[in-house]
Amino acid sequence: DTGVSQDPRHKITKRGQNVTFRCDPISEHNRLYWYRQTLGQGPEFLTYFQNEAQLEKSRLLSDRFSAERPKGSFSTLEIQRTEQGDSAMYLCASSFSLDSSYNEQFFGPGTRLTVL
């Protein structure tokens, strides 16, 4: 399977715990995006990387959230001291920056986080 993969697919945690999600983009894609999606809503942008550089962060990305892409390949999203409001689907997408004006993003299956 050469698509975007995410791990784990589901995570249940207690409030106050830290969680970390991983995203493996399509291998030749240099851009990687993180989104959060709550029930009945479209995805909301969190942050994106071009290679290993984090170029933009949304104001939704509070101090408890941190994302890394150390070698320009896979990325991790960590949430510290989780709160019940963090419960959502976390989606990762990747794209190739030289893909004309389309810059199509391919999404992974998501990680569903439930904070009890």
Next chain:
Amino acid sequence: KNQVEQSPQSLIILEGKNCTLQCNYTVSPFSNLRWYKQDTGRGPVSLTIMTFSENTKSNGRYTATLDADTKQSSLHITASQLSDSASYICVVRAGGYNKLIFGAGTRLAVHP
């Protein structure tokens, strides 16, 4: 403010029938518009992408239209199948930006 609004919020149709989903956007400058299909618990999958110069684009039983003057798009589904049951999300990319602006989606249920 850049926004994408979709209607209806939800829709139920019988298998074999056609339907049309609507998308209005206030995004400037406009780069392109996409329709995604999202099955429950899965990531979105692209159906069509259109730039301002493209008025219509088809992908099998899915046909998207774009009117850049009125800033409206529609997604027409022909001869619906049970597997079409999903959320359909309209997404607009603003020129010069790498982030996409998502609508809330239309939840379609196709019943036998």
